[in-house]
Amino acid sequence: MTLSRISLATLFAVAAVSFGANAAGSFVGNTGKVTFKGSVVDAPCNLAPGQDGTDIKVDFGELSMSQLNAGETSARTFDIKLENCNMGTEAAKKTAEITFTSQDQLAGQNLLGTNGSAKNLAIGISNITFGTAKTLTGLIDGDNTLTYTAVAQKAATDDVTAGDFTASTTFKISYK
Template sequence: MNFKKVALASVMGLVLAASAQAADQGHGKVTFTGSIIDAPCSINPDSIDQTVNLGQVSNVALKASGNTGTSVPRNFEIKLENCDTTTLKSVKTTFTGAEGVTDGSLGITGTAKGASIILTNGDGE
């Protein structure tokens, strides 16, 4: 009989310990960010902050055709949503940064000289 009381007390102890551990069934944190802007379109969250990896470009590629060579173009998109239909076809983007070597190009940082980033449309213009 004494053995049954010890066994029952042990089982009750395990049940209490299991229920105490079950009280915290995981936890986490959700953070919401964003802003309200005065613009004809919203920018899709996947498009807001992007990094375009240009890779390691050989100086030989840039010296082609009398110092007007180019590297392999790298595509990126800025996805818009909830656009005002009256302005949808006339939305324009502006890229800012240091002025590059060629008119309308963006400058680069680092030790390289005479190179720029040139943005083109899907047709390469």
């Protein structure tokens, strides 16, 4: 009988360890989802994905209200990267132009109004007229980088007020 109790106790101990090991081995720790997206375009170049092409974000960080109200501006550069360009043979070389547009454009001005709690602040893009196509020169086969400068400035005669701001523009590249 003592041997049976020892055997039974050993059997329970082995079963408990085995069950614990199996339970630990089948524990689900993390799950996730992968989504694939993109688009097929009929263009000689592809926009780089994300920050360098299809979803560009220009962070001005913190701007000095007193400097903006004194007429100073703050500039940040951003790039639009074109990848895998095939601009054609010399005889049939493709040309391209870019157009920036926005619903945030201030009436009668080549500036974007901002949204948010900061007031009387505007954003411009150097050498760009919103709504007007600008010819892109010097595009080559392969990869190209278009560099632009965004400028934050006082929008009008009223002083800029403190707070957060956003503004957005879309761009379209047309090939001929």
